[in-house]
Amino acid sequence: MHFAFNGTFILDDMHNHVPHAFTVPAGAQQLTIHLDFEPKGPEGAEVPHEISLSLFDPVTGRGARHNNADQTIVITADSASPGYTPGPLQPGTWTVFIDTHRIMPPGDIRYTLDVDIAMDAPEFQRPQFTPGSTAARGPGWYRGDLHGHTLHSDGRWDVAEFVADARRRGLDFVFLTDHNTVSSVPEVRSYASDALLTLGGIELTTFYGHCLALGAQRWHEWRVRDGHTMTAIAREVLDAGAFYVIAHPTSIGYPRCSGCPWHYEEMMPGIAPAVEVWNGDWAGESQNEQAVQLYYQWLNQGHQLVATAGSDIHGPLSAAERPGYNVVYAADLSEAAILDALRAGHLYVSSGPKLAFSATSPRGETAMMGDVLVADRADLHARWEASDPAYAVRLVAGGVVVDSFTGGAHGEKTWQVTRDTMPAWYTVEIRAADGQLHALTNPIFLQGS
Ligand SMILES: [Zn+2]
Ligand SMILES: [Zn+2]
Structure with a gap:
């Protein structure tokens, strides 16, 4: 059984899911879908068109092979091309979408889409993948x-x-x-x-x-x-x-x-x-x-x-x-x-650099990066290792750099902060002299008690 589709895409067809529906009869054993389009991109363009297929059986999505040169899908109960999931070929309406992720000017792409349904399939051995385990x-x-x-x-x-x-x-x-x-x-x-x-x-x-x-x-x-x-x-x-x-x-x-x-x-x-x-x-x-x-x-x-x-x-x-x-x-x-x-x-x-960042309230409660500390005042403590001696360590409060100094290969520092004088979240950054980031903590949030 064969279905053949063809068409053209102009520039305005970019960012579309273009459906092509076909009927799979009961007892189908193998589905082969092939997309061809020309040209692959305008001559001399820095990037080609980016057009992918995504496949849907009557119930759910069966995958996609995003932006791969090979846009042929072979799918059976026991095997599938990379990007697609094997499984029973349920009878009913299937849809293959052409996803137009990128069309370069002037567009004008001509495509053919062929679907072949075989009622007898070669024997495939489904690759058996057993989950591995990782010791605690x-x-x-x-x-x-x-x-x-x-x-x-x-x-x-x-x-x-x-x-x-x-x-x-x-x-x-x-x-x-x-x-x-x-x-x-x-x-x-x-x-x-x-x-x-x-x-x-x-x-x-x-x-x-x-x-x-x-x-x-x-x-x-x-x-x-x-x-x-x-x-x-x-x-x-x-x-x-x-x-x-x-x-x-x-x-x-x-x-x-x-x-x-x-x-x-x-x-x-x-x-x-x-x-x-x-x-x-x-x-x-x-x-x-x-x-x-x-x-x-x-x-x-x-x-x-x-x-x-x-x-x-x-x-x-x-x-x-x-x-x-x-x-x-x-x-x-x-x-x-x-x-x-x-x-x-x-x-x-x-x-590269290793970073530790924690906060302690006057009552002795502690928080680590990502945490909220309920306190109006806190001691923030940072420690760094395996850094470059020339890199700067920066404390950022509410998006503003409030302290910056050359940190050495390793070191530590404590800052006392109060909620009424500073914004309520803090991160530590490690940056090179040219400004490039080498490490960044998640924030510690201070919340009023
Ligand atoms: Zn991405
Ligand atoms: Zn990605």
């Missing part, structure tokens, strides 16, 4: 990455290579977050070991901003359409027990990175509990300094928001890149404990 280590500081991609979307390596690289980077935990699919999650979880906790998630990649659903166990409807708002998406992710992070909000946009900057007015930050202030290379196209300043603005508006980092790794890092990592204080090296620590803001982001 108890409370401690754990270093991890919250953001990365593989061949299941636009990454340049497979899941095993992604995990091997995380081991090489000496991480304690890593989340794999392919775009708009969870097809890579069973495999990444199968590689968990005592040395490395491997976790899954999804990067919900819309036309007007990206967000992470860390710990997501199932596919989430990522498309903002027909009244399905970004707030609704965030609510669904949080209700499912995953952690929601606005990703690279101030990234450069079209045409370099179509859909990357955050444009959701109702989610500035709305119900988002966290924002990725350091995405990829510190000095890269994510414009991380702007993200830190946006984060500070949101804190000043009264949001108790968590700051995170993510390498957004798509393949081996180049020597020039300087991504930030998350150093998380968790009750254990387990998925539940890491997610709890992220929700609590018990972490700092860093490309």
